Amino acid sequence: MxxxxxxxxxxxxxxxxxxxxxxxxxxxxxxxxxxxxxxxxxxxxxxxxxxxxxxxxxxxxxxxxxxxxxxxxxxxxxxxxxxxxxxxxxLTASGEAVERELALVKVAGRGEHRVEALRLAQAFGARTLDATLNSFIFEFTGAIDEVDRFIRVMAETGVVDVARTGVAALPRGSSKG
Structure with missing residues (x-):
């Protein structure tokens, strides 16, 4: 039945x-x-x-x-x-759009944590905007999932604060969006 x-x-x-x-x-x-x-x-x-x-x-x-x-x-x-x-x-329904978000990530640490934070930031292509003896502020721009991943990875090195801009997006090609 x-x-x-x-x-x-x-x-x-x-x-x-x-x-x-x-x-x-x-x-x-x-x-x-x-x-x-x-x-x-x-x-x-x-x-x-x-x-x-x-x-x-x-x-x-x-x-x-x-x-x-x-x-x-x-x-x-x-x-x-x-x-x-x-x-x-x-923009999602109309096809592929270019989406980017900027994150500022402050990391505090000394010694090995400091070296690891610099190494990871470089691997991700993040820019160092501020450096003191105790902390860094990194700038990272990418797709939402890339920004999320960067923040998750950097959390292991001592993230103190994060500021995100939100998504900026435009449709690909000549169409206006």
Whole structure:
């Protein structure tokens, strides 16, 4: 006998999406967008904002969030309905995008820990921005998973503090995103 549950649709896959939102650069826009996410129970994993077109007073908000296809479509539709929003692009759905994040990692230590921190930072291609007798500050730029890996590896050498910028992303090729 066939179960009724076998005809049920398969659970949608939860995936990470990077959204590029072009908005008017005016007070309260970011609060409205954050309110949209929190009011509907969506999480913002990464958020970057910067004015990109000074003459037109436009800013680009890059948001990394996770959800199934229906949730992402709903987020995009709701963002698109906000008055100060000019355009919403799902950079993940539109194909390969170039995504980068910058991390500043402060490591404290002496002796062997200090030597190991320098060796690992060099292996990852990180830049040394500050060095004292007791600590270093390294700058590392890469894809999210590379930044995560760098921080995990450096944790073994005595990480004191970490600051991350959030994701900056653009679509590959000639398309605007």
């Amino acid at each position: 066939k179960s009724h549950y076998s005809d049920a649709p398969a659970a949608q896959r939860i995936a990470r999406h990077t959204l590029a939102v072009i908005v008017d650069n005016e007070p309260g826009v970011l609060a409205r967008i954050a309110g949209l996410f929190s009011g509907r129970g969506y999480n913002i994993e990464s958020l970057t904002v910067s004015e990109t077109e000074h003459e037109e007073h436009l800013s680009r908000i890059t948001i990394v969030t996770s959800g199934d296809d229906a949730a992402i479509a709903q987020i995009m539709a709701q963002l698109d309905r906000l008055v100060p929003v000019h355009r919403v692009d799902d």
